[in-house]
Amino acid sequence: MPSLTLPEIPHYVADPPTQESLDFADLAVIDLSKSCTPEGRVALTREVHDALRIQGFFYVVNHGWSKAQVDRIFDVADHSFTSVELEEKRKLAFQPEQGSYLGYKLPRYWEIESKHGTLDQVEHYSINKDMHQRAHPEPLQPLLPEIEAFIAHNQNNILLPLLRLLAASLELPENTFADMHKMEDYSESATLLEYPNLPSPSYPRSEDEEQKTKNVRLKGHTDYGSLTLLWSQPVGGLQVLSSHDGKWRWVRHIDNALVINGGDALNFFSGGYYTSTIHRVVQPPADQRERVRLGVFFFCMPSDGIRLAPLGESPVLRREGLNKLPEGAVIPLVEDWRKGRSSQYGRVTLKQSMEDGVEEDVVAGVVVRQYN
Numbered sequence: 027m028p029s030l031t032l033p034e035i036p037h038y039v040a041d042p043p044t045q046e047s048l049d050f051a052d053l054a055v056i057d058l059s060k061s062c063t064p065e066g067r068v069a070l071t072r073e074v075h076d077a078l079r080i081q082g083f084f085y086v087v088n089h090g091w092s093k094a095q096v097d098r099i100f101d102v103a104d105h106s107f108t109s110v111e112l113e114e115k116r117k118l119a120f121q122p123e124q125g126s127y128l129g130y131k132l133p134r135y136w137e138i139e140s141k142h143g144t145l146d147q148v149e150h151y152s153i154n155k156d157m158h159q160r161a162h163p164e165p166l167q168p169l170l171p172e173i174e175a176f177i178a179h180n181q182n183n184i185l186l187p188l189l190r191l192l193a194a195s196l197e198l199p200e201n202t203f204a205d206m207h208k209m210e211d212y213s214e215s216a217t218l219l220e221y222p223n224l225p226s227p228s229y230p231r232s233e234d235e236e237q238k239t240k241n242v243r244l245k246g247h248t249d250y251g252s253l254t255l256l257w258s259q260p261v262g263g264l265q266v267l268s269s270h271d272g273k274w275r276w277v278r279h280i281d282n283a284l285v286i287n288g289g290d291a292l293n294f295f296s297g298g299y300y301t302s303t304i305h306r307v308v309q310p311p312a313d314q315r316e317r318v319r320l321g322v323f324f325f326c327m328p329s330d331g332i333r334l335a336p337l338g339e340s341p342v343l344r345r346e347g348l349n350k351l352p353e354g355a356v357i358p359l360v361e362d363w364r365k366g367r368s369s370q371y372g373r374v375t376l377k378q379s380m381e382d383g384v385e386e387d388v389v390a391g392v393v394v395r396q397y398n
């Protein structure tokens with residue numbers, strides 16, 4: 027991508043990081059450049075293992091792209107919302123009822139709080155890893171080669187090395203997880219551009235809504251894929267539920283880093299050894315309250331035809347007694363799981379669970395929880 031030839035689009039100016047003194051989660055920083063040597067991989071295997079077992083979230087740095095390249099992707103993300111007319115967004119709208127998030131999601135579609143039926147105010151544009159399957163809006167046409175290079179970077183330089191470390195951490199053959207995430211197999215691994223998560227001039231969030239949701243923008247949940255790659259951006263709001271003391275802690279921004287967490291698919295494959303981490307999004311800290319939270323993600327999903335069962339051949343899972351499911355346990359297919367999760371999210375009435383502050387729903391025969 028020679029920078030001199032990039033099409034001109036407005037530069038998105040990111041806000042400064044918060045200066046508030048917050049209770050930040052203490053997350054490990056994984057230097058991915060170490061994965062080039064065998065000794066480095068041994069060290070990183072342990073680091074990723076510990077990060078997923080203890081916090082469930084970690085940062086990745088030295089992933090091979092410069093800050094300028096990453097800033098440019100935020101320009102592209104911003105452009106995909108600010109330069110596309112509502113009518114074109116509607117034509118390219120996502121189809122969650124058919125189990126797909128690909129395309130534009132407009133605000134006020136999900137119920138984010140059940141008692142008063144408060145709706146979300148988030149806009150998404152979700153692009154599959156095979157980006158040529160669907161049409162893209164006119165203003166993005168000149169930028170498609172850059173988006174393609176970005177997807178390839180997420181897939182080849184971040185996801186695959188991490189999946190190899192994960193396989194090593196379970197003493198499995200190196201490509202066990204990588205083979206489940208092949209570029210050419212169908213899955214809905216997607217680059218998600220997210221905007222603006224409010225407040226925004228077009229969708230103001232009223233004081234009344236803030237009260238009803240207790241300042242929560244996205245309820246506590248687990249992601250349903252294998253790994254979520256979130257490109258760190260300065261406007262706060264993301265919080266992780268610490269499993270050791272049950273407290274919500276803020277995720278701090280690190281420039282040119284990724285924030286990574288494990289999702290339900292990894293939980294299934296590891297028999298619960300790597301539990302999917304509960305997280306939520308709240309109103310930004312006081313000094314960033316009026317700021318737009320522009321998000322860039324790569325949500326990773328195993329291929330559709332795979333069964334979400336524990337990898338019983340893992341010596342680690344055997345030693346832990348996690349290699350087998352109890353008699354009669356449901357083993358969903360990835361396709362049913364992702365379609366069920368995407369069509370039901372925010373659209374079905376949740377049941378109060380036995381646990382306080384927890385609501386639940388059943389997807390593909392499996393109980394899914396949301397945490398208030």
Ligand SMILES: O=C(O)CCC(=O)C(=O)O
Pocket residue numbers: 223244249256263264305306307321
């Ligand atoms: O906006 C964020 O930082 C996280 C959003 C999130 O958790 C999700 O989309 O699954």
Ligand SMILES: [Fe+2]
Pocket residue numbers: 247248249305
């Ligand atoms: Fe999430």
